[in-house]
Amino acid sequence: MNQLFAIIILTYRESIRKRIFLIIAVFTVLLIILSAFSPVVKPIDRIRLTEAWTLQGIGFFVMLIAVFMAATSLPEDIELKRLFLLLAKPVTKEMLLLGKLLGFVLTTGLFILIMGAISLVYLYIVNWSSGHLTIRDKILPTEMRFTNKTGQDAQGYVTGNYISDKEFTVMIEGEGNNYIGWLFRLRLAEARLWRTQSAAERRRASSNINLNKSKLSEPARPTEGSFGQARAELSLMIGEGQFKVSSEALVRFVNPTTKQEYHKQITLSYKRPEAVEFPAELIDRNGELYVYVSRPEPATYIRAGPASVVLKSLGVIWLQVILLLGFCISGATFLSGGVNVVLNIFIYFVGSGTQFWASSLETMRQAMTSIIRQETLQTITQAPAHSHSPEVYPLWMMKASEFVVDSTLKVFPDFSRFNSGDTYLLNGYAVPWNVFPPLVGYVIFYGIIAFVVGAVAFRLRDIK
Amino acid sequence: MSPDKIAIKTENLTKVYKTTFSRYQVKAVDNLNLEIYEGEIFGLLGPNGSGKTTTIKILLGLLFPTSGLVRVLGKPPDEVIVKDRIGFLPEESYLYRFLNAEETLDFYGRLFRIPRKERLARIDHLIKLVGLDDARKRPVKEYSKGMARRLGFAQALINDPALIILDEPTSGLDPLVARQVKDIILDLQKQGKTIILSSHLLADAETICNRVAILHQGQLQKMGAVKELLQPGETLETLFLKTIQASRS
Ligand SMILES: Nc1ncnc2c1ncn2[C@@H]1O[C@H](COP(=O)(O)OP(=O)(O)OP(=O)(O)O)[C@@H](O)[C@H]1O
Ligand SMILES: [Mg+2]
Numbered sequence: 001m002n003q004l005f006a007i008i009i010l011t012y013r014e015s016i017r018k019r020i021f022l023i024i025a026v027f028t029v030l031l032i033i034l035s036a037f038s039p040v041v042k043p044i045d046r047i048r049l050t051e052a053w054t055l056q057g058i059g060f061f062v063m064l065i066a067v068f069m070a071a072t073s074l075p076e077d078i079e080l081k082r083l084f085l086l087l088a089k090p091v092t093k094e095m096l097l098l099g100k101l102l103g104f105v106l107t108t109g110l111f112i113l114i115m116g117a118i119s120l121v122y123l124y125i126v127n128w129s130s131g132h133l134t135i136r137d138k139i140l141p142t143e144m145r146f147t148n149k150t151g152q153d154a155q156g157y158v159t160g161n162y163i164s165d166k167e168f169t170v171m172i173e174g175e176g177n178n179y180i181g182w183l184f185r186l187r188l189a190e191a192r193l194w195r196t197q198s199a200a201e202r203r204r205a206s207s208n209i210n211l212n213k214s215k216l217s218e219p220a221r222p223t224e225g226s227f228g229q230a231r232a233e234l235s236l237m238i239g240e241g242q243f244k245v246s247s248e249a250l251v252r253f254v255n256p257t258t259k260q261e262y263h264k265q266i267t268l269s270y271k272r273p274e275a276v277e278f279p280a281e282l283i284d285r286n287g288e289l290y291v292y293v294s295r296p297e298p299a300t301y302i303r304a305g306p307a308s309v310v311l312k313s314l315g316v317i318w319l320q321v322i323l324l325l326g327f328c329i330s331g332a333t334f335l336s337g338g339v340n341v342v343l344n345i346f347i348y349f350v351g352s353g354t355q356f357w358a359s360s361l362e363t364m365r366q367a368m369t370s371i372i373r374q375e376t377l378q379t380i381t382q383a384p385a386h387s388h389s390p391e392v393y394p395l396w397m398m399k400a401s402e403f404v405v406d407s408t409l410k411v412f413p414d415f416s417r418f419n420s421g422d423t424y425l426l427n428g429y430a431v432p433w434n435v436f437p438p439l440v441g442y443v444i445f446y447g448i449i450a451f452v453v454g455a456v457a458f459r460l461r462d463i464k
Numbered sequence: 465m466s467p468d469k470i471a472i473k474t475e476n477l478t479k480v481y482k483t484t485f486s487r488y489q490v491k492a493v494d495n496l497n498l499e500i501y502e503g504e505i506f507g508l509l510g511p512n513g514s515g516k517t518t519t520i521k522i523l524l525g526l527l528f529p530t531s532g533l534v535r536v537l538g539k540p541p542d543e544v545i546v547k548d549r550i551g552f553l554p555e556e557s558y559l560y561r562f563l564n565a566e567e568t569l570d571f572y573g574r575l576f577r578i579p580r581k582e583r584l585a586r587i588d589h590l591i592k593l594v595g596l597d598d599a600r601k602r603p604v605k606e607y608s609k610g611m612a613r614r615l616g617f618a619q620a621l622i623n624d625p626a627l628i629i630l631d632e633p634t635s636g637l638d639p640l641v642a643r644q645v646k647d648i649i650l651d652l653q654k655q656g657k658t659i660i661l662s663s664h665l666l667a668d669a670e671t672i673c674n675r676v677a678i679l680h681q682g683q684l685q686k687m688g689a690v691k692e693l694l695q696p697g698e699t700l701e702t703l704f705l706k707t708i709q710a711s712r713s
Binding site: 002003005006007010013014017080081082084085086087088089090091092462463464 | 481521524525526527528544545547548550552554556558559560562563571572574575576577619
């Protein structure tokens with residue numbers, strides 16, 4: 001234990017002394033602070049933005065630290081011949097590898113923790129000054145469907161956050177025949193219905209939405225009097241997720257001018273849209289309508305301030321770093337520092353793009369099936385060979401490249417699994433605890449493989 | 465110091481360095497048969513590139529021999545238990561530049577699992593022994609070559625080893641400290657420890673070594689007690705030159 005501890009501490013001390021560590025730390029802090037100056041519509045957006053930047057920034061920079069330090073540490077020890085003296089002591093090579101690995105796990109963990117703490121302090125300052133609560137839902141409506149009286153659909157994309165125990169803000173972006181934008185704000189949720197008549201207006205309205213959310217509050221002017229007969233339908237659907245719960249929600253529509261009210265109890269359930277119809281006269285002459293969506297039973301939402309959510313996401317990032325550290329340490333036993341850095345950056349990028357690889361594989365397979373079918377057809381019909389298009393290569397070549405992509409997909413660790421942190425966070429979800437067990441298992445599985453490979457390579461190696 | 469207690473034994477030890485991308489090979493150690501007895505000071509002599517350091521690395525289990533047999537304190541050298549009883553000073557200072565003297569010794573002390581109280585006492589004793597008392601809190605990167613060497617010497621003794629392997633222990637030391645180091649080596653022998661040293665300072669070797677081996681191009685040229693090897697009136701230096709010249713022709 002004493003031995004392992006000594007190596008861990010030495011690795012830690014060595015790495016925090018490197019200049020790259022300090023430089024990267026400064027960059028990360030700058031990035032977090034930079035989010036203070038970026039324009040946002042609502043204070044809650046700034047919190048989201050800071051959370052997102054924190055995660056992106058820390059995630060990216062800690063990855064750099066991990067690769068550049070862990071991948072070069074052992075080769076540097078060999079180069080400077082310090083290993084020579086170290087392994088003359090009663091230390092096994094496995095112990096050295098393990099100590100280094102844990103040392104870097106500690107270093108990166110501290111980096112993540114310190115940077116996370118800085119951003120949280122900053123977040124709480126922002127949060128406190130805006131007086132915002134950051135309660136978010138385990139589940140959120142991600143889709144709202146609007147139907148006008150002609151039955152045409154306007155599809156919307158919804159993001160939102162809980163702003164109190166009972167109410168959440170929802171923002172809908174989307175387009176359709178009638179563009180309808182809803183902007184729910186705070187407790188006094190405000191919804192506007194915009195009807196755009198011409199195609200040009202429609203385009204303008206949607207580009208307003210897509211390009212600059214801050215223009216949402218000043219959309220294309222509603223055409224007066226055109227809402228008299230409108231019947232809007234609001235569909236709410238619980239977002240995809242692992243939560244198979246259904247919950248009661250109360251939707252309340254209020255005409256902002258006449259204060260006329262209408263409410264309806266709906267059941268939000270997993271993947272099933274719920275339509276709410278409401279009388280058109282609730283929309284006032286300006287095209288405005290207030291909608292409140294509330295959940296009477298508190299079991300379906302959780303309080304998740306930045307602290308727990310950001311820390312959990314950082315935990316996911318750390319797991320990813322640990323996985324990469326395993327590969328760095330393992331590669332260092334038989335590669336030079338430079339090659340090892342390049343290899344691990346490669347592993348990381350290929351591993352992060354697994355979805356891309358999977359979809360290219362799909363495309364390749366489809367293409368191949370159609371080519372094979374064509375060729376079979378040709379042999380049957382005895383069609384002349386010149387009907388081959390120039391893009392068709394020999395089948396074995398295509399099979400070979402399919403094999404390469406396929407095995408890449410199978411062999412490389414899937415780093416995109418670790419995106420859950422920002423996937424949840426950016427959409428306003430709370431990060432659930434149950435993301436951890438499969439990821440921990442994944443890290444342990446690949447970690448053990450990497451470690452065994454490294455240990456065997458190291459054991460067979462002469463320390464020259 | 466008796467032939468019946470053997471600390472180190474090599475049989476037909478051969479080490480060939482191969483480079484991955486070239487067919488160029490170096491036979492650094494060639495069919496070496498050594499016997500080093502417990503309690504003696506054994507000198508490993510030879511010109512540059514004759515395989516002294518390579519032999520030492522094999523004895524420490526850092527290099528795998530290409531062929532042949534090695535026994536250190538009765539065990540194969542890559543067994544970790546053996547290393548508990550070995551102290552080693554490499555030919556250059558391979559210390560961590562950001563640690564100071566105390567931290568360096570503490571680190572190596574921990575690797576030997578020496579309990580804290582004993583470790584601290586030994587660190588203090590060794591720092592004083594090698595005369596680094598004034599510099600004990602300064603990082604190694606500020607040290608002169610000789611100071612780093614002295615710290616290297618101190619770390620070789622941190623585990624109170626039974627077998628001490630010193631690769632050119634007096635290189636880079638001023639005459640005063642070199643004298644002290646030689647005295648310490650003789651003192652260690654009195655405590656019953658086995659010492660192997662490689663050196664280019666033949667006059668020193670002649671005075672402190674009980675037995676020597678002269679290597680050339682990895683091959684053993686001469687081995688035996690200094691007194692027996694030398695003719696009357698001959699110094700180790702003249703014997704060395706004669707041996708190497710004979711081997712060259
Ligand atoms: N890492 C290595 N790779 C290839 N050849 C090596 C390596 N280390 C040593 N050699 C070769 O092995 C031979 C013996 O080297 P070694 O370092 O053992 O000599 P030495 O007796 O310690 O010399 P010196 O007195 O200069 O310290 C030399 O020819 C050297 O070039
Ligand atoms: Mg040497």
